[in-house]
Amino acid sequence: DVAKDSERPFRVVSANVTTTALGTSFNVRAFEDEGAIDVALKSGKIDVRVYLDDKDISLLVVPGEVVSYGKEDESFRKGKDKSGKSFSWKEGIIQFDGEDVGEVTRILSRWYGVEFSIQNPEAHKTLLRHHLKAKDQSLEKALKEISRVADYSFDTSQSPILVKLK
Numbered sequence: 001d002v003a004k005d006s007e008r009p010f011r012v013v014s015a016n017v018t019t020t021a022l023g024t025s026f027n028v029r030a031f032e033d034e035g036a037i038d039v040a041l042k043s044g045k046i047d048v049r050v051y052l053d054d055k056d057i058s059l060l061v062v063p064g065e066v067v068s069y070g071k072e073d074e075s076f077r078k079g080k081d082k083s084g085k086s087f088s089w090k091e092g093i094i095q096f097d098g099e100d101v102g103e104v105t106r107i108l109s110r111w112y113g114v115e116f117s118i119q120n121p122e123a124h125k126t127l128l129r130h131h132l133k134a135k136d137q138s139l140e141k142a143l144k145e146i147s148r149v150a151d152y153s154f155d156t157s158q159s160p161i162l163v164k165l166k
Contacts, residue, residue, distance in 0.1 A: 020047045040066040040086030092135020096128040115160035126151045
């Protein structure tokens, strides 16, 4: 949450994307190993600006919208944040809305600080749709919960944790 201050605007800079808060609550998702930077707005308004070699693009964002910048193709688009996923992490909820096993393990790795190894990643076809209440949940309980709703299991007896088909 950011209080409005016209004299000193609050800015978040991620690669080529600058987000300026105009009295608001927003989320910037910018990980080096991901192909996109996402900026979602919960309340207030923000100006999201992308600086490219030959152009400077700016979008005004209103509550419920998300702006995505594709790092590879330098695409820039605005849409609705239909799932509320952009802010669920603040309540300790990890929202999986059709992620493959690679993305699931990448998210779990960030949340719990562990590494995963996927056995035969091309064989994993399930896209996980699940809301995991991770805030006060141990890694072991989280993995058991995911195993109940997905077609893969976790072997925690080794490091990195092995992910394999059931």
